[in-house]
Amino acid sequence: MRVAGRHQPLIDGIEKVTGRARYTADLQAAHAFVGEVLRSPIAHGEIVRIDTARARALPGVRAVITGDDCDVAYGILPIAHNEYPLARGKVRYWGEAVAAVAADDAATARAALELIEVEYRRLPVYTSAEAALAPGAVPLHADKPNNIEREVDHSFGDVDAGFAAADLVREERFSYAEVAHAQLEPDCALAEYDVARGMLTMQSVSQVPYYVHLTLAQCLKMDPSAIRVIKPFVGGGFGHRTETLPFEVIAALLARAAGGAVKLVLSREQTFVVHRARPETGIRLRLGMKKSGEITAIEAEVVQRGGAYAGYGIVTILYAGALIHALYRAPAVRYRGLRVYANTPPCGPMRGHGSVDMRHAFETLLDRMAGELALDPFAVRRANLLEAPHRTLNDLQVNSYGLPACLDWVERASGWKERRAGLPRGRGLGMACSHYVSGAAKPVHWTGEPHATVNLRLDFDGSITLLTGAADIGQGSSTLLAMVAAEALGVGLQRFRVIAADSALTPKDNGSYSSRVSFMVGNAALAAGQELQRRLVAAAARRLEVHPGDIECDAERYRVTGSDRWISYAEAVRAALAEGGPVTVSGTYTVPPELQGGKFRGAGVGPSPGFSYAAQAVEVSVDEGTGEVRVENVWVAHDCGFAINPLAVEGQVQGAVWMGMGQACGERTQFTDDGRPLRANFLDYAVPTIMDSPPVLVGIVESRDPNGPLGAKEASEAALAGFLPAFTSAVAQAVGVRTNELPLTADRLLHALTWNR
């Protein structure tokens, strides 16, 4: 291959290193009014009265809106619309938007907020799932009187028989703090309402401009054709921006009310409170194992504190159970999940969506039981490998499975066999496996359309424009799509321009989440490239007066096979354009029905056209005096099917592992008893700095998925979950402390060390 498979710097890298890249807050908006949001100072209460008269009267104020200005409930899942852009009747978390102002400048906007009078009748605040579930707890939502958003009860195979057949059965409880995406770019939206035309343009930080477009149309009661959504450069997402967020709708409502443009910039604290991240989770896990290490039965109960609104909640609690499967053989699985409302900011998807905490519990218990049976951690994994093709009990189809090669690579690279037994006290080596989907086979909105569409445009200048709705959020999707199309066309990457995520220009894309873009949009780009290639070859054939089958394309030359007659790319382009003018082709991808999973309730979560696999080893050194754990090294192998851009694969895998480290070592949100966030800044929310961060050596395993574009699967999420159990297992070896609660902060480790003595 000429293009794919090469270490390729990002096609928009130069914009980033020169400062020319414009993110939403950088967009030229001197004409825009400044938006500010009045947020609830309490975590649960009824809104008795709002009076905005004095705010409206302040000179320089252009619009003031409240919940009365939008009566449309929305939410990412069609079956769970219970959020309003501005609270109506009730507030359910500290910081929830209650009113908003557009004014000539920031000072006036803030002064206007002070003039809005709100009277609340306080209700009891629940900051834990336990409290919200307690009998007598006040329901947050009238339709869920027991505060249970969703209960899941899935049983596959004969779990009781599995436990009976086991030589060893163990059960443990685990608890995980809520974490945040902490992407570097704070939230921001720039909305422009053209009164004369009745049209809205929205530019914002979204990973899912299409969903934003739909929700804006609903909430503003506008025809979607009167709305244009554009995604500028985005400074990271990781799942923070995978649904329409309240500030996006607020900016649009303000712009329409003010009759102009409104720029709404959120502070870091406000961005933390938007939240939409991994919930606080409790897990009870029971495993049955034979002496050989073979798992006979799995039983799990998960409780997630989902926060105040539905969001993706149903999907998150389903993923926690669904992805118990498809990593190893799972002959019998019983899963119960509870997604609970609470008076904390609404949770959402975060890299590894729902599977991360469960993976820690599973790998940890697996290791401990293996230890009791005198089995090495690698040996117990190898005792449970599956063989592709494999259909799990919950109807997930595995067609490529590089986990064995991942294990081999990690074992070798880390020097596991040679070094582990000889490590001194205070030093430890642990390992774990993990996996993830390459896009959800069932899209959020089932419209019957293909899962992805990419357009290619070819015109007189010979350049090729790739048009995609896919949102590049730093993972390098635009680069990847151009590489795939270039490979199909046999032309150089420098011929390509990528225009992405402008609803007026680009075909709709479902968005950048559940790692769908490489697989699904990549396949669409491949199809588009192949179609354009057919047109060029056909035009060259006509010019050379041969059959298209006699044309071979190599290094931008279209040659008659077995002769030295050829025409150049430029001549082929001219020939193609002569037929009917500038050429636009479309390529699509639809997940085949056999990969779309089963029919039981909740079966839509879990199935994917391709699963990626990862294994990693983590080496730590522990300071027993301070409780600090230093991660010395990580070796991680990721099966991404085929690395279209190995440079980007390495970067994403390193970032994923490191993000897992943040969760394992110190990241957590925290609330007072009355629901105020305590760690909504970068000092108290401990994102690791460069001083804390280890070398991460990446091995790429290529299992060549039969359905992925050029064999590729996802590369951005699977490796995160494996870090957590590899880390705690390394700590266990180093100092004999077992960790069932994350993050493992220094004070917790010290406490455990003290108690152990």
Place this chain on the structure above:
Amino acid sequence: MKRLIELAVNGRRRSDAVGDGSLLLEYLRETLGLTGTKRGCDGGECGACTVLIDGEPALACLTLAARCDGRVVETIEGCATGGRLSRLQQAFHEKLGTQCGFCTPGMIMAAEALLRSNPAPAEADIRQALGGNLCRCTGYVKIIEAVQAAAEAP
């Protein structure tokens, strides 16, 4: 109250009126339209606003514009000469020291300050110099490689 400041920004002379309380970050982004310098936090916690003032790294979100009177200020937009990328910019691009790019301007400016005072830094020196710059995408691995590559470039 506004006061007049005279300074050099990326080698160009500026003469502007700024409010007493106005931050250098606002002055750069809003008055000069140099949006390369980013706001990533609520003050002093992330390093995304790192610029050079008289060659020393400084956080523009914690610096009053008025204090820059008579000074030489450098931002990411000034790194390329005649449009040619600096060694650091080239290295961050080629080595994938930048993914989403949001921390990149501040990261490059902090690295620039390092290489000016320490042209052949050890890895520990690089970590020390960038210790105040948060990145959420890379895990810092390729950032370190980028700075090393820039230091070694001819």
